[in-house]
Each structure stands twice: as C-alpha cells, then as structure tokens.
Amino acid sequence: MKISLNWLKEYIDIQDTPEALAEILTQTGLEVEGIEKFDLVEGGLEGVVIGRVLTCEKHANADKLKVTTVDIGESEPSQIVCGAPNVAAGQVVVVAKVGATLYPNGGDPFKIKKTKIRGELSLGMICAEDEIGLGDSHEGIMVLETDLKPGTPASQYFDLAPDHIIEIGLTPNRGDAISHIGVARDLKAVFEKAVKWPSVDHFKVDNHELPIAVEVENTEACPRYSGITLSNIKVKPSPDWLQNRLKAIGLAPINAVVDVTNFVCHEIGQPLHAFDANQIKGEKVIVKMLPEGTKFTTLDEKERKLGAEDLMICNEEEGMCIAGVFGGIKSGVTNNTNSIFIEAACFSPDYVRKTSMRHALKTDASFRFERGTDPRITVYAIKRAALLIKEICGGEISSEMVDIYPDPVEDTAINVKYSHVDRLIGKVLERSTITGILRNLEIGIENEDEQGFVAMVPPYRVDVKREADIIEEILRIYGFNNVALPDHISTDYLSDFPLIDREQTQFRTSELLAAMGFNEIITNSLTKPNYARESAFIDDTKDVAILNKLSEDLGVLRQDMVFTGLESVAHNINRRQRNLKFFEFGKRYFKKENGYGEKVGLSILMTGSLEDENWINKARQLEFYDLSSVVAKILNKFSITNITNTPISGGLFVFGQQISLNGKEIVAFGKLSTETTSQVGIEEEVWHAIFDWEYLLKQSVKGIGFHEISKFPEVRRDLSLVLDKKIEFDEIRRIAEKSENKLLRDISVFDVYEGDSVGKDKKAYAIKFILQDQYKTLTDKTIDKTMDRLMKSFEKELGAIIRK
Template sequence: MKISYSWLKKIIDLPEDPDYIGKLLTRSGLEVESVEEIEPVRGGLEGMVVGYVVTCEKHPDADKLSKTTVDIGSDIIVPIVCGAPNVAAGQKVIVATVGATLYPAEGEPFKIKKAKIRGEASEGMICAEDEIGLGKSHAGIMVLDTNLPAGTPAAKYFNLEKDFVFEIGLTPNRADAASHWGVARDLRALLNRDLHLPSVEAFKAPENEFPIAVTVENSEACPRFGGVVIDGVTVGESPEWLQKALISIGLSPINNIVDVTNYVMHELGQPLHAFDAAAIAGNQVIVKNAAEGAKFVTLDGQERTLQATNLTISNATEPMAIAGVFGGSKSGVKDSTTRIFLESAYFSPVSVRKTSQVLGIKTDASFRFERGVNPDGNIYALKRAALLILEVAGGKIASSVTDIYPQAIQPFDFEVKYKNIDRLIGKSIDRHFIHRILQNLDIKITQESNYGHEGFEESFRVSVPPYRVDVQREADIIEEILRIYGFENVEISEHLSTDFLASFPQPDKERLQTDVARLLAANGFNEILTNSLTKATYTDLTESFKSELNVPILNRLSEDLGVMRQTLLFSGLEALAYNINRRQKDLKVFEFGKVYSRKPEGGEGQKAYQEELHLALLVTGDKHPESWQAKAEKTDFFVLAGAVQQILARLGINAEQQAVQNDIFSYGLAFMLNNRAVATVGLVNPKLAKAAEVKQTVFFADIAWDYLLKKYSAKHKFQDVAKFPEVRRDLSLVLDKQVSFDQIKKLALRTEKKILQQVNVFDVYEGDNIGAGKKSYSVSFTLQDEAQTLTDAVIDKTMTRLMEVFEKELGAVIRK
C-alpha cells in the first residue's frame, strides 16, 4: 500500500522528515518497507534557472536561428543560440545551464554542453515546456511573467515540491489503516496532534430533480447503501493536483469523475462507484444476488460468469456492477456522460471475499471491502466525493441522499481492567495517558463520568467503532495501548525469570537449512526454486506416486499447473531441461521445497491432506569443465551419494544403507533410519527424464528434511585424539554376486565391536578367473584399541574370527 507524505500533511501537521515518520509508523505496527522520493518533474529542473534575455539578433548564417545573450544571475551573461520564433530581448525565460540534464516529455534525456552552432558560441539552452517535461507544447520558448531576479532556480519559480511515498506492508487485520486518513489516525495517537478532516458543510441536497429508486434485497450482504445523483457534469481530464496525487501512489488518471472516486477511496478508505445515469434502466437501482450462470462484462472488457451467491448492483433489467468488486462496461462513466449516480456502500466482508475468490478478481475496492470498511463513514465519503466532482467536473447535486441502513452495525463494547494492562505490558502506564491513546484512536471511554473518580483505578468500559474489526476484546485494547506507547519504552527487568526450563531445546530449523545450503554451495551446487504446481500426468508415469493421491487445484490456470506436486523430482527435471536447452549442460542443483498429497487413509477437510518439506539434489553432465589439466569426466552416482552422506554427517545422523528397487530409479541406494528411508539416491529412470524433455543422464536424491530435523541432535560429541596407533588389514573375499558390501560391513561390525573402527571396500572384481555368478571384494579393516597398543596376537586373532564368520555365514572364499 502506497501512502503519500504530501497527502498526509494535508490531514495532519508533520514538520518531521519522512524517514522519522516511517520509523514511527513501523514502530506502531504499520511496517514501512521503503520510503521513495518522488520528483514532480524528472530531474527536478536541476541546473535550470530564470534567465533575462539581454540582447537578441538574427544569426548571421541561419535565417531561423537567433543569437542572444542571457543574464543567468550572479552577473553572468552567456551567449545562447535559440531556434524559437518568439524569443526577444527583455524576456524572462527558463535557461538550462551548461551541465544540466533535460528530461523532455518525449524522447531520451540529454545533457547541455558548450557548443558552436553555425559558427556562433552557445552556452546553454532557452527552453520550451516540452523540453523540460512540464507539458507537450513546442510552439515556442516559455516566456515568464515574473519579477523574480535572474538566476532564481526554476524549481522555485514553478513551486515544485518533492514528495515521498511510503510503501507500507499492511497486515490483513489492519483494514482501518488502508487509507491516508487511517494512517494519519495512528500518527494522531503517536504524536498527539489534531487531524484536519475535509469539510462537507457545503453539500446541499435539493429536491429530487432526478430521483432514482434504490432497493436492497439482500441486506445481509449489503447492510448499508448510499447514493446521490449529480447532473450537468463534464467528463474530461482531471486538474493537475488530482492527477499528481494519484500518480504519486502509483495510479493512472482516467477521467475527472473516476479519478475523484479513486482519490476519496485512498483518502478515506471508502470505495465508491460512479454509474452513468443514462444506463440505469427504469431509474431503479436494485442490490440483489445474481442469477446463476448470468453473463456480465466488467470494465476491463472481460466476460464473467456469475453465480447465485454473487451480489450485484442492478438496474431494472440487468446487472451494472459486481458489488464491492468491479463495475460493468455498460454503466461506466463515458466521455459523453452528463449525469451520474454516485454510490457509496458498506458490503459484507464475507460476501465480497467469496465473490472475489470465486471470480478470481482482485481490485482496490475488494481489497478494502473484504477486510472491512467503516459502516459509519460511507455517507461522509459520498458527500466528500460529490463536492470534489462539482469542483473538477462542474454540475449540481440533483437528488437527495439515499441512505438505506435498516439495522445499524453496533460498536464493540466491553470492560478493560487496569491490572491486566499492567500485567500484559509489564509496567504501569499513567491512566490518563492510556485514555488519551484510546481516544486518539477513536475508541471511546464510555465511563467518562467516572474518569478520575472512585472505581476509575480498577477498570473502564470502551466502545470500539465497528471498522476496528481487530479490536474486540480486552487483550486487543492492551495491544493498541502498547503499540502506541512503544515496545521500546517497556524497560527490561533486572531480574528476569521464565515459567519453565527447556531441557531439550528445539533446533533452529532456518539456521540448519542455511548451514546445509552453504555446505552444498561450497560443493558446487546451485539453489533453485520451482513451482509447487505441476502436471497431473507425471504421476501416471510411475507407480511409486499414486494419481489418486494428487491434490488437484479447483481453479487451475492450466493443465500444466493442475495439481500440487508429490515430489520435487519433476519440477527439478524441468529446471534442468530449461538450462540444458540454453547450453548449460553441466548442472548440480538443490531445492528445499514442500511436497503435497492426500492421505491414503482419507479424512475430511485439512486432515485429508499432508505436506512435508523435502530437500532434492540433482546432478547431470560432467563433474568439472574440460581443461588442459584434465579431461571431461561424466558425473556419477557417487558424486551425489557423497553429498548426501555429508549432509547426514552434518546433522549427526547415522543411517544404514540398502539397495532401492523401484520405477523411479534405474538403480539406487536408500539411507535408512528406524526402518524409514530418510534419503534415497539413484539414477533417474530415463523414461521419467524424457517426460521432462531431459535427454542426458540425471542422478537424483530425495531427502525427507522434516523427518531429519526431528532426529537431529544439537549435542556435539567430542573425543580425545587417539593415543595409540591404528592398524589396517586387508582381505580379498570371493562371494556370490547377490551378496552386498553392506552385508559384509554389518557382519564384521557385529562380530568385532571393540577394536574394529572402520570397514571399507577398495576394489570389486568380476571375471572368468573367479567363476560364474561370483565377484571379489577387496576389503580393508581398520583396528584400534583406545587403551593400549595392539599386539600381533590380538590382530591375528581378530582377523581369524572375521574370516571364519565370513566363510560360515556368507559362503566366502578367502583369497590368499
């Protein structure tokens, strides 16, 4: 949300600089994300001054040029060659001095330099209005009617004032602050200053010259509806002040009628809509639900299909607007419009929110209505807008004000106890200061008669206006007091205490994720971020992911974005394909992302679905670029498996390994913890890679990140450096092909638990020399005793026991 500093200053006195105001607003809960300086004219007319033409004569070598001398102040007179037909001696003009940059209305900026034009020196430029961005006229130079001396900055002559725009990250609960008036109200409480509300006393409603009958059929969706007819308007461009105000907050001026409605919406927070009265068939305005399936063309020219739950503003024959969301093309203000019906209503937030979501339309009006506007402010906003329209478009009020409000929306009324204020804030605040804060926020103290008297020190009652939908209980009032009083003004006690001591602190998930991301980046991986929406057809390619477990999107934008992803594999493959198609074929990428699915056992509502955070790694192409030092070498399974082992080691996870057999991988490995696969690594089935248009070999790792964090232990284990040397012994084992190294390792560690520290395979051989169906493992065993130096006898005894168990349980033949 954009808020103009100059606009705010019309509502509240602000001698403070914009940066201070931004910090003040952020402190109170309206987070100012940026403060942007806005120049009314590009460049701010820097380097341009009022000049006085001392002499003017025809250029000796050019009929259409004039040779002038111009006083630019400080007794400096410069020669300037000018091509304007209306230049003459004795004029006050705008001069762009040497070094100034001009920003013309059309074309690129250019810098003024000393030059010679047809042999005559020229040290500046006498400007037309389009050349400095002040207008579009190029009929001649600007001739000023002023007594300002030569050398006066042009910005001072044109009274150009810089503006600053606050970009506020408005939270959904602060609907009351979705306007300049709402932000000024917080500043009133923070600075204890008066606000200047624009007067509407000049509004006079005559007899109904052009009466329009208004009927509200659905008062639940439209509790209050106001309107008035204005006749004799002339639709055209808005005046400069109005256009500048809208442009400063990022809006494009349309015409004077529409611009006023937008101006008042951003000023007061009340959306309005102007209808062409000629389009109101039967002179009837009916607020009712749409007919199911009715077609309606909105102002943007798109045809919408309405539902019976959508509230509309209709005439006697058809809808004219989707209430609180968007106007219609037929009834909008046109250049030929001379009479308008101006509407200002309060629509139910629930009704507008549902309609906006169903139709997929988000507008400035729906943004405010679905959060809750002020039901007591729409008539004031109506009169304010009507008076502005008379000012900028002419005309007259041609009807009485329609105000249909059958059941007033009541304020929130409840008791607030001082002991609870003191307890939750952590200090006692002066009671009169508390009351001042609340009253400046338009929260009434209903026990005024008791103010300062008996009972005042215990509690008081408040009446909170209905537009403060976020303040409905005692704790909310205390929050309002604290955010205005200032969190930084609550001192920290010298004696801090806690209600409990956490024996098992939770790990910092974000920090761990950052640590692992840095680990991967240090190993040459790049992070990617892919879409959570994907194709439903991907799950048809493999039985490992069930199509019936897909989470479909109800309002899908396309079939390619039809379901939530069950895995990070396919979106990762699409990212690889995008890069490979751009000749980036050697890739190592990772992504932290959520995966989604229906629960196999079913359920209702949110319980029927599950989402988990996973970490995906993908590698493809060469391990490293080809160079004179080394030939290109294709990446392999062990590059990715090694990265996964590093991650598990960083998290202190000791997982067992077992082979994976499924239709996702051609071959793979699973890292198991408590009989659950915490990570799987393997070569992606070429059929799946081809479906994502990847034609080269891809290795993929999927890590169940959420589960890993549950098993992570922040306790660091330390041990002394070994005092006694380690010993290595090697064995060559001939085994059946189906025996894996993992079986050898587990059996060895189970057989010798005390001095066997590490088991590793350093060679595997298959061939005719060892027989069909056999393979040979060359395995190293690292032995170490922490208490003493190992003797040959102990080493030989240990190795003999290992060989015996390998022969007995695995049918191994020990090669001598």
C-alpha cells in the same frame, strides 16, 4: 501500500523529514518498508529556473540564431544563444543554467555546459517544453505569464515539488489505515495535531431529473449502500493536480470520473464505483446474488461464471458489477458517458474475500473490503466525489442521496481496568495520558472512575474488540521504546535444555552441504492440489486444504517437499542454470485420524553435471553414487551406524535406496521418475533425497562416540569375489562386520566387473579391507587368519567364489 508525503501533508501538519516520519510510523505499527523520492518530471527540473529576456539581437554569424541576455536572478545577466524563432525581449522564459541536466521527451539526457556557438558565448539554454520533459511541442520556447521573480525554480511554477513515496507493509488487521487520512489519524495521536478532512458543506442537490431506485436483497452481505446521480457531465482527462496525485502512488490516470473515484478511495479509504446511468436498465439498482453459473463479462473483457454466493450489483435485467471486487464491461464510464450513478457501500469482508478468491481477482476495492471498511463514511465519500466531478466535468447532481442502512453499526463498548493497563504495558502511565491517547485515536471514554473506564470503539476500527486491543493501542502510540527495561529481568518458569541444539545442528548440516557446493532454498508450504491428485506416491485424501486459499495454485499444504523444490529447479533451468544442487529444511503436512500432523524434512535435489567442464576435466553427468555420497556424509556427520539398505523403485523414484535404522526409514534417495519431474515441466534427470529430520536428530544423540586413535599401523588386503548379480555390497559389508568386529576398520569396493569370464548372471567385486589393532602391530599370521575367516564366511553365506 503507497503513501505520498506531499498528499499526506494536505490533511495534517507534518514538519519531520521522510526518514524521521518513517521511524515514527513503524513504531506505531505501520511498518515502513521503503522510501523513494518521486519526481513528476525526471530530474525534478533541478537547475532550471524562471528567466526574463532583457535583450534579443541577431547572431552575427548565423541567420537562424539570436544572442540574448537573460536575467536569471544572479548578479549579472547571462548571455544565451537561442535558435527558437519566437524568442523576443521582455519574455518570461524557462532557462536551464550551466550544470543542469535535462531529460527531454524521446531523447537521451544531456548536461548544459558553458560553450561558444558560432563564436558567441552561451551560458545556458532557453527551453521548449519537450526539452525539459513537460510535453511534446518543439515549435518554440515556452513563454510564461507569471509574476515570479527571475531565478525562481521552474518546479515551483509548474507545481512539480519533489515528493517522497512511503511504502507501508500493512498488516491485515489495519484496514483503517489503507488511505492517506487513515495514516493521518495515527499521526494525529502521535503529534496531537488535528486531521483536516476536505469540506463537503457546499454539497447540494441541483435537480431531481435522474432518480435511480435502489433495492438491497441481502443486507448481511451489504449492510449499507449509498448512491447518487450526476447528469450533463462531460468526461475528459483529469487536471494535472489530480493526475499527479495518482501517478505518485503508481496509478495510471484514465478519465476524470474514474480518476476521482480512485482519488477518493486512496484519500479516505472508501472504494467507489461509477456506473454509466444510461446503462442501468429500468432505472433501478438491485444488490443481490445471481444463479450459480451465470456468465458475466468484467472490465478486463474476461467472461466469468458466477458462484451462488457472489454478491452482484444488478439492474432490472442483468448484472453490472461484482460487488466490492470488479466492474462489468457494459456499465463502465466511457468518453461518451453524460450521466453517472455513483455508489459507495459497506460490503461484508467474508463475502468479498470468497468472491475475490473464487475469481482470482485482487483489486484496490477488494483489498479494502476484505479488511473491513468504515460503514459511516459512505455518504461523505459520495459527496466528496460528486463535488470533485462537478468541479472538473461540470453537470448537476440530479437525485437525492439514496442511503440504505437498516441496522446502523454501533460503537463497541469495551471495559478497561487501569490495573490491567499497568500490568500489560509494564509501566504505570498517567491516567490523563491513557485517555488522551484514546481520544486522539477517536476512541470515546465513558463511565471513567479510579478503577477504569468504558472505551467506545468506532466501527472503522475492526481490529479493536477486547481490552488487550485497547491496551495495545495505548502502547503503540505511547511508544514501545518509552517503556524502560528493569535492571533485573526474571521469569516464573525454567527453560527446557534439550540434549541436542536443533538450530545449531541444522546450521552445521547446512554448512556441510554448502561446503559440498549446495545452495539452500526456502519454498512455499502451500502448493497445488494437482500434485497429490496426479501422483501415485501421495494420498490426496490426506491433503490439508486451505479454507481461505489465495488461489487454486496455493490450495493445500504440501504432503511432500519434492514438488515445491522441483519448481525452484525448473525456474533455474528455464533461465539456463542447469548444474544445480539444492537443499531445503521444511515441513510436510497431512491429515491423521484425529486431526492433523506435520513432519520436518531435509530435502536434497541435484541435476546436471557434477562440475563445469574445464581444461583438465570434462563435464560428467551426475550419477546415483554422487547423491549416495552426499547421503553417506550426512549420516556420518550424525554418527549413524548399524543401518539397513533396501532397494526401492516405482512411484517417486525410478530406482533408489531406502536407509532404515531400527526398522524405521531415515532417508530415501534415488533418481526421480519422469512422471514426477514432468509435472513441473522438467525433462532433465533429477536426483532426490528426503530425510526424516526429526528422527535423524533423535538418533544422533545416541550415536555420537569417541575413541583413541591407534598408534599402530593399519594393513590393507584385497579380495576378488565372484557373486550372483542380485547380491549387493551391503550384504558383503554386513557379513564382514559380523565375522570380524575387532580388527576390521573399513571395507570398500574399488572395482566391479561383469562379463563372460565370470559367467552369466554373475559379477566380480574387488574389495579393499583395512585391518588394524588398537594395541599392537598386526602379524602376518593374525592377518592371514582374519582374511581366511572372512573368505569362509563369504563362501558359506553368499556362495562366493574367491578369485586368486
């Protein structure tokens, strides 16, 4: 939400700097995310002043130039050479002094310098409107009618005082603060200064020539509806002051009627809508639901199908507006409109939120109605808007105020005990301080005694419903920083100290992956339902659906981390970043028989080349063993041993491996199927691993061990085994470790051969064995005996042929 500081100052007297004000707002719960200086004209006309032409003579060396002397408020007049045909002595003009930078319309910025033009000294520039960015005219210099003294900043004449825009990250519960006066109400409590609401006392009905009847069929969805008509208006562009207010907060001016409704919305927080009264068929407005599937074209020229619970503003024949969300294309105000009907309503947040999500429409109006608006200011808002429209567009107020409010919302009564206030704040405040803060927040105090009081909360504070909320209001205005910490902080519970520090372990694993060239990503836990529906490896019946989803693309919680990670991969590939290594710690969610479950996973994604090509190495595409190496290093980091490898294929992976420990899967990894990658538009090969992080943490506590490094040398022996193709190295490793668990330190493959020389359906492994004794030097006899035992085990259990 953007707040203009200059605009805010119209409602409350503020002398603080923007930075100091930002700190105060943040402390009260309106967190300021940024402050930006805003100039209506680029550069803010800095160095540009009002001047008076004292003399004007023809240039001796140029027929079209004149030499002037101009009073710009300094000790001596400035000589300026000017080429404008309309310059003359006695004029009040706009002068850019030496050193000023101008930002002309349709041109590059330029700096005014002391110079000579055809031999005559020129100390500045008399400006046309396009040269200072105020318009498009270049027919001559600007000639002003003003009593301002020479030297007065031109920004003062043009009312272009620099502004500061405060960006507030509004929390969903603070719907009362979504306006300039809403923010001013909080500052009122901090500074104890009055908020000046614009007066509407001079509002009056001019005639009754354009009555519009109103009927509300669903008062649950629309507790209050107010409206009035104006006739004989002339729609035209808004005056500069109104356009400038809207531009400051990022809104584009449209026409005076629409601009006024936007202005009032951002001024007091009440959305308004103006209808072309000539388009209200039957001269009647009906607030109701239309049948499911009814087609309706909105202002953005899109045809939409209405839901059965979409509240509509209708005339006697058709819908005109989606209530609280978006207007219809037929009934909007145009330049030909001469009479209007202005509505201000209080719509149910639940109805507006569901409709806004159903149609994927997020507007200024829906943003406010979803959080709850003040049902008591609809009439005031209409009066304020009607008076502004009359002032700008002329016309008359041509009907009585229609105000349908069958069940007025009462203040919420909340019992508050002083003892509870003292306990939750942690400091005993003066009772007058407590009640004074609440009264400044427009919360009434009744039945006060020594024990407490009854707080009467107005309906616009939709977030204050219980005693704790009242205490929070007191504390945020009193100031969290004003509650001192005691010398000794104690607790009535003992913290649990786990065997393994989860955060530290995750950080160390992240460091390991970063050292291998990986980048960490954090993706949204919300994802598309279609991912589960179109994937054979995910059961979409176990999807956890979001009841108040923001959009269809964020409709469920993810069951698998692969798709949200692939979206990041696709995003980078589409921007020509093709060699990618990503990892992510995140949660997966699913339905269980009795409720819901979640698991923490570590996801790894790799695509492209292992490294960029250079003068020594050529680029090599990633392979399965590159990913396998990463997995092995992570398992080694956790000292995971005695694992079981199982080949996997189909579903998520074209091929890969599953590693289990004690019969439970700890990681699955391999090459992703094209069915999976194509769902996010990826054509490249992608390698993926997913760890059960929770199970990995539990097993790491058991697996970490240490032993003394041997002082005696290790010995290498190589074997070449001819085996069936289907036999994997993991089986060789398992048999070797079972046959020799004392001297065998390491076993690895350094070559694999398949061909005619070893026979059909056969392959040859060249295997390296590292032997070492912890307590003595190995002899040839011991080594030969160990290798002989290993060869016999391979021959017996695998049918291996030992190549010699």
